[in-house]
Amino acid sequence: MKKFLFVIAAIIFPAMVLAGEGYLDVTASGNRQLQLAIPPSRSLDGSQHPEIVKELHDVLSFDMTLAGPFSVMSGAGGKESSGIRPGEFDFAPWKSAGADLLVKSGYRVKGSAITLEFRLYDVFKEKEIVAKRYTGTIRDLRKIAHIFDDQVMQSVTGERGPFSGKIAFVSKQTGNKEICLMDYDGHNVQRLTRNGSINLNPDFSPNGREIIYTSYKRRNPDLYRRELFTGTEASISSRRGINITGAYSPDGKRIALAMSKDGNSEIYVIDTSGKQSARLTSNGAIDVSPSWSPDGSRIAFTSDRLGRPQVFIMNSDGSGVRRLTTSGSYNDRPRWSPKGDTILYCRMEGGGFQIYSINPDGSSDTRLTSEGSNEHGRWSPDGRYITFSSSRGGREAIYVMRADGSGQTRVSRGNAADSHPTWSSRW
């Protein structure tokens, strides 16, 4: 009986579904930006705070404009209704205005405490994608908005945004070169060092809680480590000669740096306490600026062993050295992408520097900047953005851009010369 039913089903079922084998191509040209609508925030308790509305809108618009996948729009021709929760407003005006996504936000203020509610909607499907509520102080307003923007990126692209990260940089605000910290968009600047000396080349630990940098405060360029939340500072390499361009390994357990304790500048790897060291390069040339591949297996660095500074790659034990850059007579400061597929470096051109990207196999050597002199390119922790310093506006300042070189935006807010930026993981 079972066999009979099986035979019957086998005969009937194929006739019920017109199942086709093979496939058809569906293609389209272009790569459009999603229209992201960010209307002004609404008060959830009736109290009106226009400064909060403005600041929230500024943060959300700035982040989402830099993000890349979005084109930001503010309103829907005045026809939009208030209310931020599902069912409290109508999607029709947003659909008519061509919005793909909609960010609704509301705030509630009680003393210095603030509660912020954000909701991201898919306008076409009239569906809520993500909803978050945050509580903090009014001082945390920008930070909270950045955190939600990271969440928007997570929801839309599958990968969190880097907007809640910080940028450490060298500032000449005081006349000396001090290490400072700011939001990635240039707000909330804090000075970390106050030694009145020269401090250079900051680099974040992978967890973003520590920073290493070179300081001349004891007249020798020594490498220091500083815990950001406690302010504790310690020297981790004060060997004779230079101790510069330190870079944390991806696991945070080792530091690659250039030292000249044995004569000329060579690449070494030390542990985070600075006690144990291993020499990776050994030649009569200058080797500096090491940068780890994201899996920690390789290191890119600058060497003038062929006469002019060029970027080289070697295994993390010092073996297998090969030249990466073949164009340009002066290439320096390589920085491996967190995704591992690209290496940034700067090339001297016409008296200044320009930022280039190149694949680790030497292909796709592409210039990303052109205006003014641009150097010190560093990746955001997600590898989608780059921060760098540029003198295009006169004095050096910190800029951010997308990985393809688009969307170059100045984030330094003062007139002091800012340089050597590095982008932390999320706080």
Next chain:
Amino acid sequence: MSHTLQIKEPGFGWMLLCSVVVHLACYFLLVKFHFSPLPLKEGPVYYVDIINLPVANPRAGTPSSPGGAPPATTRQEMTLPAKSAVKPGPKPAPSTLKPAAPVETDRQFQERMAKIERDVESKHVSAAIDALRSQVGSGGKGGQSGMPGAKGTEAGSDYASYIRSRLTDAFSTTIAYQSKNPEAMVRLTIGKTGRVTGLRFEKSSKDRLFEDCVRRAISKAEQTFPPPPGGAAFEYSYRFAPEGVSKK
């Protein structure tokens, strides 16, 4: 006494004459029926569209809207007039008198004959259309458009291609991606009503932005899907990719 049958053979001259006559006759017959230029008849010209463009309704064979009743005016136009335009004259009495036949010219006679022919033809057309309507109507879907008995497999009724054209239109309004060469293979199931009842990524692009734009394109296109032909669900795979990205 013996009889001797004597056959008188014709003479040479007579035989020659006969031969010439027969040959000439054969020659003329051959020329007349084999080599004579026959009047050429121009046959009908058929235009065939060699490209099967996707059609909105694969079964559509008539221009009326699907599901709608045929317009009454059309039916009226097709109906045979109740009475023949030719009025029979008074019935002639069976008399020996010669009927007073009206004096009809050739032209009048031809007009009358043409009218009768038109009426008969109109009657046939009307009957054929009525038969077709009743045939379609017997399917339980009165007024349904489409060729009776069509299964959607005829040339020009490629449902999969039609769905592809709808998807392409929608995809061009939603396409967005962040990876270099995204490509996603989607298995689509369309129910009897033309709604998408199943959507499965057989091969992921690993680019959420791209896959969301594919989903958005399918949702947009779905509003234009007609029901699959034959009243069965439809299932097919579509490869979504930006233009110029070849299959990996």
